[in-house]
Amino acid sequence: MTLDFPRSIRTLFLMGFAALLAACQSVPPTTGFTPGQIAVLQSQGFVEDGPGWMLSMPERLLFASNESSVSPDQQQRISDIAAKLVSVGIATARVEGHTDSTGAPAYNLTLSQARAEAVAAPMQAGGMRFTADQIVGRGETLPLSSNTTAEGRQDNRRVVVIVTPQ
Numbered sequence: 001m002t003l004d005f006p007r008s009i010r011t012l013f014l015m016g017f018a019a020l021l022a023a024c025q026s027v028p029p030t031t032g033f034t035p036g037q038i039a040v041l042q043s044q045g046f047v048e049d050g051p052g053w054m055l056s057m058p059e060r061l062l063f064a065s066n067e068s069s070v071s072p073d074q075q076q077r078i079s080d081i082a083a084k085l086v087s088v089g090i091a092t093a094r095v096e097g098h099t100d101s102t103g104a105p106a107y108n109l110t111l112s113q114a115r116a117e118a119v120a121a122p123m124q125a126g127g128m129r130f131t132a133d134q135i136v137g138r139g140e141t142l143p144l145s146s147n148t149t150a151e152g153r154q155d156n157r158r159v160v161v162i163v164t165p166q
Contacts, residue, residue, distance in 0.1 A: 052164035061159040068114035075122040082126025100153035101140040113137025119159040
């Protein structure tokens with residue numbers, strides 16, 4: 001037995017089916033960074049790390065023990081990185097300061113905050129904007145390496161810059 005629908009009902013059905021298919025094929029909004037932004041992030045030493053990108057400069061923004069100052073050369077490099085990020089629409093980041101476990105935890109927290117601020121300042125000079133909660137001292141809470149060796153403690157005296165898609 002064949003069902004023979006009138007042409008108008010068949011046309012209406014096909015149009016409705018086509019509309020449903022078109023709705024299924026709509027492109028979801030893009031998230032993440034554009035290819036141009038990714039190219040700049042990579043060229044500036046950022047590496048993908050989960051949902052964000054983390055700065056991995058050769059000198060890794062490491063600090064001497066009990067120090068939070070950034071050399072003029074590093075300040076210029078950081079400012080240049082920030083300007084390049086801003087030029088592709090990346091206008092903000094999270095800046096996290098870290099310390100080794102030498103010293104009291106309260107002192108390390110204050111020192112790590114000073115390190116984060118020392119890196120954020122040239123980034124702001126390069127055009128980036130930050131809210132207070134984006135410049136964070138983590139103290140000794142997130143070590144990268146073991147604090148039992150001098151090399152491990154040096155690894156832990158660092159600042160990390162993390163950018164995530166808006």
